[in-house]
Amino acid sequence: MPFGYVSPAQAMRDKAEYARQGIARGRSCVTLQYDGGILLMAPNPSSALHKISEIYDRIAFAAVGRYNEYETLRKAGITYADITGYQFDRHDVTARGIANYYAQNLGTIFTENLKPFEVEIVVAEVGTQPEADQIYRITFDGSVTDEPGFVAFGGQADQVSAVLKDRYSPGMSLTEAFAAALDALSTSGNGERTELAATQLEAAILDRTRDHRTFRRVRAARLEELISESRSDGPKAAGAPEAPSGPATGPDAGRADRGGGLGGGDGTPPNPV
Amino acid sequence: MGRPTSSFADFLASYSPDLLPGRVPSVSPGADSQALRDLPHATTIVAVACHHGVVLAGDRRATAGSMIAKRDVEKVFRSDEFSAIGYAGTGSVGIEFVRLFQVELEHYEKMEGRPLSLEGKANRLAWMIRGNLAAAMQGLIVVPLFVGYDEDAGQGRIFSYDVAGGPYQEQRFHCIGSGSVFARGALKKLYSDDMPVGEAVLAGVQALYDAADDDSATGGPDLPRRIFPVIATVMADGFRKLPEAESEQYAQQVVQERMSAPDGPLAPLHVAS
Numbered sequence: 001m002p003f004g005y006v007s008p009a010q011a012m013r014d015k016a017e018y019a020r021q022g023i024a025r026g027r028s029c030v031t032l033q034y035d036g037g038i039l040l041m042a043p044n045p046s047s048a049l050h051k052i053s054e055i056y057d058r059i060a061f062a063a064v065g066r067y068n069e070y071e072t073l074r075k076a077g078i079t080y081a082d083i084t085g086y087q088f089d090r091h092d093v094t095a096r097g098i099a100n101y102y103a104q105n106l107g108t109i110f111t112e113n114l115k116p117f118e119v120e121i122v123v124a125e126v127g128t129q130p131e132a133d134q135i136y137r138i139t140f141d142g143s144v145t146d147e148p149g150f151v152a153f154g155g156q157a158d159q160v161s162a163v164l165k166d167r168y169s170p171g172m173s174l175t176e177a178f179a180a181a182l183d184a185l186s187t188s189g190n191g192e193r194t195e196l197a198a199t200q201l202e203a204a205i206l207d208r209t210r211d212h213r214t215f216r217r218v219r220a221a222r223l224e225e226l227i228s229e230s231r232s233d234g235p236k237a238a239g240a241p242e243a244p245s246g247p248a249t250g251p252d253a254g255r256a257d258r259g260g261g262l263g264g265g266d267g268t269p270p271n272p273v
Numbered sequence: 274m275g276r277p278t279s280s281f282a283d284f285l286a287s288y289s290p291d292l293l294p295g296r297v298p299s300v301s302p303g304a305d306s307q308a309l310r311d312l313p314h315a316t317t318i319v320a321v322a323c324h325h326g327v328v329l330a331g332d333r334r335a336t337a338g339s340m341i342a343k344r345d346v347e348k349v350f351r352s353d354e355f356s357a358i359g360y361a362g363t364g365s366v367g368i369e370f371v372r373l374f375q376v377e378l379e380h381y382e383k384m385e386g387r388p389l390s391l392e393g394k395a396n397r398l399a400w401m402i403r404g405n406l407a408a409a410m411q412g413l414i415v416v417p418l419f420v421g422y423d424e425d426a427g428q429g430r431i432f433s434y435d436v437a438g439g440p441y442q443e444q445r446f447h448c449i450g451s452g453s454v455f456a457r458g459a460l461k462k463l464y465s466d467d468m469p470v471g472e473a474v475l476a477g478v479q480a481l482y483d484a485a486d487d488d489s490a491t492g493g494p495d496l497p498r499r500i501f502p503v504i505a506t507v508m509a510d511g512f513r514k515l516p517e518a519e520s521e522q523y524a525q526q527v528v529q530e531r532m533s534a535p536d537g538p539l540a541p542l543h544v545a546s
Binding site for chain 1: 281373
């Protein structure tokens with residue numbers, strides 16, 4: 001046996017340990033279903049370097065870990081989705097396909113590279129019905145799990161997940177889902193709470209009712225509004241009567257984010273010839 | 274995995290060039306390309322700048338040689354939230370161009386987190402059309418007409434192309450396709466600067482009527498079958514395709530007027546001083 005031999009089992013354990021430690025240093029991110037779609041939220045002081053972004057018409061991406069690594073994955077996912085949709089049809093791009101694509105890539109990187117990716121990602125797809133919604137979590141080694149309803153991942157995933165499990169109920173409104181997500185993300189490891197301001201948050205939704213591109217960022221004004229609504233209702237508000245849920249993205253979002261379709265039939269190109 | 278460009282078409286050219294539009298097996302020089310020339314062709318498109326926006330409208334006819342190939346073809350499309358594209362020429366290649374262009378704009382927007390500038394979009398389209406030059410030489414000619422809302426200037430802009438690319442920025446109005454000479458003549462007499470959008474739409478429909486009047490390849494409003502021009506507007510609030518009922522109203526109005534004045538509205542003989 002040559003000097004310095006490391007068994008494959010040990011090498012894998014070391015890599016996994018390394019990746020886990022890298023991810024644990026960062027914050028958490030949550031993704032959860034509400035009656036009108038899927039909400040994705042993460043603490044993020046930057047308004048330009050996103051953790052959450054659009055992949056395709058009904059599919060979003062959220063990631064924690066090293067920015068350069070998940071940015072590579074995000075771009076690869078968009079390319080995969082666009083080429084699939086161009087080759088076949090827009091309906092043929094699915095979250096399952098993208099999750100598998102990420103799993104293959106992350107699995108290969110984990111086994112073949114000396115340094116594994118220190119990332120954890122979630123691919124979410126909003127269906128036309130809540131039952132058709134899909135949330136997949138893909139870890140640094142390429143494992144995929146199907147997460148029904150909600151998922152918390154990243155740094156303090158366990159604590160955040162515990163709060164979310166408590167607060168989550170199927171068919172909750174956007175305000176309730178937002179309050180639950182905010183409550184979960186405000187929970188830090190030692191049981192203390194850190195109040196998150198709008199400038200420290202990044203949030204986006206996949207809006208079930210929209211045609212064509214459903215991804216919308218929740219911008220500053222609407223974010224403030226949702227935060228104050230969830231604070232005023234307090235953590236026990238899960239069963240409280242729901243304020244009328246307006247357009248999810250606030251007045252500034254439609255233009256500023258220019259996520260795509262105007263909704264209605266004009267969003268998709270009509271069938272030519 | 275990483276690549277330096279955010280262009281979908283560039284990626285396609287390296288990944289699978291066969292998927293680019295207009296890639297035909299080369300026909301030996303001098304071969305009879307009559308078959309290609311007899312493919313269904315889309316005909317007349319008009320673009321009219323208006324107050325804080327632009328109108329794009331097209332007739333519904335496709336011709337194959339001297340035959341009518343299709344009566345209800347659509348050749349005006351949403352390219353993204355703030356632009357629209359129409360094409361004249363070979364239908365099958367045109368459809369592929371529109372599809373690729375739509376993905377190109379959306380892909381860039383998702384990769385970079387912001388949309389291309391209007392000039393950027395127009396230049397991108399020129400590059401794509403130039404790529405089709407070899408196919409155009411064999412008869413697969415496609416010429417687009419591109420319009421968009423320029424957010425910085427707060428006005429609509431029109432870009433035209435030839436088979437080798439472009440773009441040429443057009444002032445006020447522009448027409449392409451077999452009926453374009455007649456449509457342009459009509460618009461010359463009907464257009465005034467800074468028209469309200471409704472009047473610009475009406476001018477466009479009048480121009481299409483005149484094109485259909487004198488060009489056999491352009492279809493007029495088809496009252497018995499209820500087939501009317503496709504009309505799109507691009508304004509500060511984005512792309513909007515007029516619903517069928519609305520374009521019917523415009524078409525019916527023009528047809529009714531022509532019952533008493535078959536040649537349309539009369540322009541004054543002298544310039545008002």
